[in-house]
Amino acid sequence: MFEMSTAWWEIPARAATIYLVLLVLMRVSGKRTVGQFTPFDLLVVMLLSESVSAGLSGEEHSVTGGLLGAFTLIGLNVLVAIASSRSVRLQHIVEGDPVLIGRDGRIYADTLKKNHVPLLDVERALREADCDLKDMKYAFLEADGGISVLKDSTGAVKPE
Known part of the structure; x- marks a missing residue:
């Protein structure tokens, strides 16, 4: 034994x-x-x-x-x-390092694909941050796999 x-x-x-x-x-x-x-x-x-x-x-x-x-x-x-x-x-x-997956209300679909992240996960992170896509300043895929969303705090209207 x-x-x-x-x-x-x-x-x-x-x-x-x-x-x-x-x-x-x-x-x-x-x-x-x-x-x-x-x-x-x-x-x-x-x-x-x-x-x-x-x-x-x-x-x-x-x-x-x-x-x-x-x-x-x-x-x-x-x-x-x-x-x-x-x-x-x-x-x-x-x-690993965080990866920028979105900026100024725009999600980078090619970066999501490269990192095998479904768009649904980003949408969930936006909801959890109480942030509309148009109000998103940055979205990061963190090294631990989580998604962080930073709101645009200026309230400025973004050009289309």
């Missing part, structure tokens, strides 16, 4: 490799947060978890091996969080 059948260092090496690859894949996949997952997104995450589980442990089925993998993943997550909180450059690499 506690006796490992593989070398002790193999599980942390596997966990670190899979963690780094998944981190890159998650960054490449887009800016959707867990709260914004569609059922399809949730299914992909569940299948992703299942697909890498054997790779994490190899053929190790001991409690010790499972705990070693868990400690490695959590430790890496803490290290990345600490490092990115101290380095702006690393923070931009790991978390």
Whole structure:
């Protein structure tokens, strides 16, 4: 139960490799947060978890091996969080940057498509900000997947 059948260092090496690859894949996949997952997104995450589980442990089925993998993943997550909180450059690499998706009452459809953001999400963000499209000064897709809307506070009429 506690006796490992593989070398002790193999599980942390596997966990670190899979963690780094998944981190890159998650960054490449887009800016959707867990709260914004569609059922399809949730299914992909569940299948992703299942697909890498054997790779994490190899053929190790001991409690010790499972705990070693868990400690490695959590430790890496803490290290990345600490490092990115101290380095702006690393923070931009790991978390990403906000993207301007609209300005002065105009939504950039090509930017929405590029970032896989449905127009319905922007419309919801406008409603949540109690802002009509004509009153929108800026709309940003934040690094965490949320949408921020800034109203035009001048009250000036925009040219058509």
